[in-house]
Amino acid sequence: MLxxxxxxxxxxxxVLVGWETAVRGFNVQxxxxxxxxxxxxxxxxxxxxxYGIFPAARVTLIEALGGLAIGTLMGVVTAVVVSRFxxxxxxxxxxxxxxxxxxxxxxxxxxNSWFGALSLFSKMAIAAALVFFPIMINLLRGLTQVxxxxxxxxxxxxxxxxxxxxxxxxxxxxxxxxxxxxxATTLSLIGAVVGEYFGGLxxxxxxxxxxxxxxxxxxxxxxxxxxxxxxxxxxxxxVILLERALIPWHPSxxxxxxx
Amino acid sequence: xxANDESVVSLxxxxxxxxxxxxxxxxxxxxxxxxxxxxxVSLIGPSGCGKSTLLRLIGDLTEPTSGTIRVNGxxxxxxxxxxxxxxxFQAPVLFDWRTVEENVRLxxxxxxxxxxxxxxxxxxxxxxxxxxxxxxxxxxxxxxGMQQRVAIARALAFSPSxxxxxxxxxxxxxxxxxxxxxxxxxxxxxxxxxVVFVTHSIPEAVFLSTRVVVMSARPGRVTRLVDVDLPQPxxxxxxxxxxxxxxxxxxxxxxxxxxxxxxxxxVSSAERTAAEGGIG
Numbered sequence: 267m268l269x270x271x272x273x274x275x276x277x278x279x280x281v282l283v284g285w286e287t288a289v290r291g292f293n294v295q296x297x298x299x300x301x302x303x304x305x306x307x308x309x310x311x312x313x314x315x316x317y318g319i320f321p322a323a324r325v326t327l328i329e330a331l332g333g334l335a336i337g338t339l340m341g342v343v344t345a346v347v348v349s350r351f352x353x354x355x356x357x358x359x360x361x362x363x364x365x366x367x368x369x370x371x372x373x374x375x376x377x378n379s380w381f382g383a384l385s386l387f388s389k390m391a392i393a394a395a396l397v398f399f400p401i402m403i404n405l406l407r408g409l410t411q412v413x414x415x416x417x418x419x420x421x422x423x424x425x426x427x428x429x430x431x432x433x434x435x436x437x438x439x440x441x442x443x444x445x446x447x448x449x450a451t452t453l454s455l456i457g458a459v460v461g462e463y464f465g466g467l468x469x470x471x472x473x474x475x476x477x478x479x480x481x482x483x484x485x486x487x488x489x490x491x492x493x494x495x496x497x498x499x500x501x502x503x504x505v506i507l508l509e510r511a512l513i514p515w516h517p518s519x520x521x522x523x524x525x
Numbered sequence: 526x527x528a529n530d531e532s533v534v535s536l537x538x539x540x541x542x543x544x545x546x547x548x549x550x551x552x553x554x555x556x557x558x559x560x561x562x563x564x565x566v567s568l569i570g571p572s573g574c575g576k577s578t579l580l581r582l583i584g585d586l587t588e589p590t591s592g593t594i595r596v597n598g599x600x601x602x603x604x605x606x607x608x609x610x611x612x613x614f615q616a617p618v619l620f621d622w623r624t625v626e627e628n629v630r631l632x633x634x635x636x637x638x639x640x641x642x643x644x645x646x647x648x649x650x651x652x653x654x655x656x657x658x659x660x661x662x663x664x665x666x667x668x669x670g671m672q673q674r675v676a677i678a679r680a681l682a683f684s685p686s687x688x689x690x691x692x693x694x695x696x697x698x699x700x701x702x703x704x705x706x707x708x709x710x711x712x713x714x715x716x717x718x719x720v721v722f723v724t725h726s727i728p729e730a731v732f733l734s735t736r737v738v739v740m741s742a743r744p745g746r747v748t749r750l751v752d753v754d755l756p757q758p759x760x761x762x763x764x765x766x767x768x769x770x771x772x773x774x775x776x777x778x779x780x781x782x783x784x785x786x787x788x789x790x791x792v793s794s795a796e797r798t799a800a801e802g803g804i805g
Contacts, residue, residue, distance in 0.1 A: 416620070437622040
């Protein structure tokens with residue numbers, strides 16, 4: 267495990283050391299690029315007091331998770347309906363593709379006015395809109411891209427559509443769904459943070475990013491970005507744990523054991 | 526036409542055409558065939574002769590363009606709904622998300638059997654194909670031959686009266702294939718099930734079958750029925766007997782004769798009459 271990730275870890279440390287040395291050596295101004303040590307200091311000094319990064323992170327995380335849940339639910343329902351009623355495909359899919367082509371982030375100011383800038387839901391709505399498509403399109407592929415022989419096998423058992431869905435389509439779709447979920451975790455954070463840029467509660471990471479930048483406290487801005495990234499990485503790792511639990515049989519997850 | 530009690534599969538004047546009128550290809554032309562209870566019948570022929578299509582017609586996985594297909598005296602769709610047959614495909618078609626025993630149990634779950642009955646029957650089936658020790662393995666952890674044994678156990682789990690096998694050992698090496706052949710014969714004798722077996726291997730067809738149905742391509746037709754009178758039980762001695770070799774020659778020549786007529790670009794009605802006379 268350690269050996270596997272050692273190269274990545276070494277590169278990360280190398281970049282940080284190089285960054286720190288370069289900033290000090292060339293005497294780069296803090297408002298252009300703060301040193302890693304300065305970012306870390308800003309983070310610890312503003313964790314609960316000052317800019318209050320920790321309480322802000324908590325709100326942003328709730329928004330992102332809420333949006334992730336809502337968007338995932340919508341994506342799952344849509345994919346199941348389209349796969350179960352193939353004739354609805356030509357109606358629903360073009361609409362979904364069209365909606366996805368709209369730069370949803372541009373709707374952030376509108377979402378604030380629709381759902382209330384102070385409401386967490388206005389940020390969740392943006393996150394959900396971003397999450398919906400990758401979940402829906404991946405899950406739909408998993409539900410419909412089923413081995414023809416497996417379908418014939420089920421037909422030979424005179425299995426009805428719901429039995430085919432439960433015993434074949436859903437297990438077949440799980441790896442696709444989890445791939446969609448990996449993409450969706452990051453998108454949900456992007457949706458939440460960008461939504462926050464356009465106003466609302468002040469105790470959010472998006473507001474910390476904006477406030478830090480406008481006060482030329484770029485060390486604070488960077489530390490907020492760091493926290494968003496760490497949250498994104500943790501959510502991604504959770505999906506990987508979910509993969510190990512749900513699809514231990516899939517080639518991307520399974521270890522080798524042969525009879 | 527009413528099928529008699531002993532007839533498990535009864536085909537009469539079956540035609541199968543793929544595609545629309547202008548671009549239509551005739552896959553099967555005027556197939557009539559009776560398969561009696563307890564028979565082991567192989568369908569053999571060049572690729573494109575429609576032998577797999579014929580098997581899928583019997584299993585109601587596809588529908589005939591015309592003609593009647595009866596299984597156990599019922600129309601093929603009804604027989605499928607009654608779960609009268611088990612199917613084994615060329616690929617094992619096992620679900621990786623299920624263990625070996627869960628794969629064997631799949632049809633029993635679908636048919637709503639009780640949990641205890643399911644467990645008992647699954648254990649019996651794994652015993653039958655000698656995979657008891659691998660019950661908790663996943664399909665991808667097994668060799669190709671073992672995977673196909675799981676597929677056979679699954680097909681037999683709900684005690685169908687008919688077993689349909691579509692080139693089940695085509696992907697296996699020669700040694701494994703011979704071992705699987707003996708195992709299938711063993712199962713056939715122990716269960717008394719009727720088997721329809723698609724293959725393109727002449728030795729396999731002769732070794733396994735009580736009757737070999739020789740087919741020709743474009744359009745797929747039955748050109749010859751060869752009764753295989755090799756004594757049971759069959760084993761290594763069978764494979765070395767002179768009768769075995771003479772039957773192999775007979776099937777090979779029948780295949781070649783069918784190929785010849787196809788190469789001439791279709792068969793004249795006079796030739797067809799002659800060929801059909803040869804069957805009777």
